[in-house]
Amino acid sequence: MIEWYKKVVFENYANFKGRARRSEYWYFALANGIISFSLIIIGVIVGTIFGDAMTGGIIGYALLVLYSLATLLPGLGVLVRRLHDVGKSGWFYFVSLIPLAGPIWILILLCTDGDYGPNQYGSDPKNEIEEINQIGNVELQ
Numbered sequence: 001m002i003e004w005y006k007k008v009v010f011e012n013y014a015n016f017k018g019r020a021r022r023s024e025y026w027y028f029a030l031a032n033g034i035i036s037f038s039l040i041i042i043g044v045i046v047g048t049i050f051g052d053a054m055t056g057g058i059i060g061y062a063l064l065v066l067y068s069l070a071t072l073l074p075g076l077g078v079l080v081r082r083l084h085d086v087g088k089s090g091w092f093y094f095v096s097l098i099p100l101a102g103p104i105w106i107l108i109l110l111c112t113d114g115d116y117g118p119n120q121y122g123s124d125p126k127n128e129i130e131e132i133n134q135i136g137n138v139e140l141q
Contacts, residue, residue: 005031012081014073016090018122020081025110028078032071039063084121085114 004027008020043060080090086109096102117124 001027001031004028008078009071009074012074012077015077016080017084018081019085019114019119019125020078021085021114021125022082022111024125025078025082028075032075035067036064039067079110081121082110084119085125086112087115087119087121 004024008024008028040060040063043057043063046059047055047057079093083090083092088109092109093106096106098105114124114126117127
């Protein structure tokens with residue numbers, strides 16, 4: 001999970017081209033949620049130490065806002081690359097603005113397996129990893 005998170009945040013910080021596997025997107029989302037929740041907990045702990053819940057809430061919220069701003073571009077980038085993997089443009093994300101049906105449709109797309117083989121947005125990311133594993137296995141034999 002950490003490898004996928006580092007790949008999204010550090011290697012592909014603002015990369016909106018290419019394709020992202022389901023695991024890349026969902027592991028990033030999971031790590032992002034865990035870190036966000038942890039920042040809120042840190043704020044509560046700080047508030048408890050200082051004896052003021054309001055201070056802890058403000059500190060936790062400030063940490064969460066700073067973290068969210070820092071991961072905004074990587075999050076959008078991996079989302080657009082994930083939509084590319086299922087053959088949709090990144091602009092297709094605006095479908096989520098349609099009440100009720102839009103977010104459900106985007107969730108379905110994010111959970112759908114990507115196109116097999118290359119599409120107009122690049123080569124299949126699953127095949128690239130399988131090719132690397134096959135090359136590694138050939139060299140080991």
